Amino acid sequence: MALSMATRKQVTKEMAQRYRRARKRERTRMLDELCALTGHDRSHAARLSRLRAGSPAMPAVFSSGS
DSSP: OOOOHHHHHHHHHHHHHHHHHOOHHHHHHHHHHHHHHHOOOHHHHHHHHHHHTTSOSSOOOOOOOO
16 A cells, blocks of 8 residues: 555654654654555654654754854
């Protein structure tokens, strides 16, 4: 069963809201579910969950001045 892109985005958005508040074990289980539902790689699913939850995907890089 293939999900449409809109459905995958909706599922990811809803999961991300719970992901941010969850503890480590719950996050592990949630990533497993998200991967099974969407077909995303585990690292990609984790990144999407962080982005959709509002936290930065990568730390900001500061320049030393130019």
